[in-house]
Amino acid sequence: MSPTHTADRKHRGTIFQEEGRILDHHDAGADQWILRVLAPECARAAQPGQFAHLQCAPRLLMRRPLSIQRVDRGAGWVEFLYKVVGDGTRALSQQAKGDTLSVLGPIGQPFRLNPERPRRLLLGGGVGIPPMIFLAHRLHLQGEAGKTHAVLGSEVPFPFHARPSEILWPGLPDGAIATLPLLEDWGVACRLTSKAGLPGAYDGFVTDLGRAWLAGLAPEERAQVEIFACGPHPMLAACAELAAEFDLPCQVSLEEFMACAVGGCAGCTVPVRTPNGVAMKRVCVDGPVFAAEDVFPEPSRA
Structure with missing residues (x-):
């Protein structure tokens, strides 16, 4: 299998x-699906924060970008969680076990771990949950799960069976008890949030629990924290504000509509602050991961 050529030589x-x-x-409820595909090259190279561009059905030319949720390099599979939102993802949901589809990936800049910031706060919302699961698994494999905390939010039922957490997380408000079992089994402290009244989930936003935890840390502990986030644009803006409030670094993975997804069409550009001023950067290959302060340079205090 040969690498696909892209518009930018460095890729x-x-x-x-x-x-x-x-x-x-399989259907995970609320129009959410979990897809596992045998794609050894992608599995071998994928890093947390990257995505793949998938063919949805033989009759559809346009692919869809899906964040990678997990990989197994030995078995050669790549896993995705996606929500049906249009014709493409609906056609994808109709593909069955044993069918084949074209996988283009991995694509984009991944999250980068700073050894000087060993305490990680992972914030994921909706279809921004998969990159957080991938990052949590990587930290688990590296033996760093014990200092990793994750808050996942959704306004529709979560695509997994939540359970009460067995990992203590001091400083959180009452009602924050539900967890994602997969992360907890890896040793990652995790809590769920929702404004939709989901059982066991904290009635609030992911940043509410993030703020409560950060506020309870000693200054020397807080100085070791870095925030990683993926989700809708308003959520990422709130995560950037949270990071600025506590003077912490934050990496955000942006969601954007894409056509080619390999840097050729420039249809997914966003303004990003650089040393030479604001420049238009492609979310697909220059991102999707950026420093929050470069994408949200002046967080709103409203």
């Missing part, structure tokens, strides 16, 4: 096109 040799066989594909 050549890092994005692979494979005919992936669907190993598992």
Whole structure:
């Protein structure tokens, strides 16, 4: 399987096109689906924060970008969580185990871990949850789960069976008890939030619990924290504000509509602050991960 050529030479040799066989594909409720595809090249190279550009059905030319949720390099599979929002993802939801679809990936700049900031706060909302799961798993494999905290939010039922947490998380308000079992099994402290009254979830936003935890840390502990976030634009703006409030670094993974997803069409550009001033950057290959302060340079205090 040969690397696909991209518009920018620096990305050549890092994005692979494979005919992936669907190993598992199931409805997780609320129009959410979990898809596992055999794509060894993508699985081997993928890093947390990256995504793949998937063919949804043989009749559809336009692909859809999906964040990578997990990989197994040994078994060669890549897993995605996605929500049906249009014709493309609805067609994808109709593909069955054993079917094949074209996988283009991994694509984009991943999250970068700073060893000087060993305490990580992971904030994921909606379809921004998958990159947080991938990052949590990587930290688990590196033996760093014990200093990792994750808050996941959703306004529709979560695509997994929540359970009461067995990991103590001092400083959180009452009612924050539900967790994602997968993360807790990895040793990651995790809590769920929702404004939709979901059982066990804290009635609030991911930043509410993040703020409560950060406020309860000693200054020397807080100085070791870095925030990682993915979700809708308003949520990421709030995460940038939270980071600024506590003077912490924050990396955000942006969600954006994409056409080619390999840097050729420039249809996913966003303004990003650089040393030479604001420049238009492509979310697909210059991102999707950026420093929050470069995308949200003046967080609103409203």
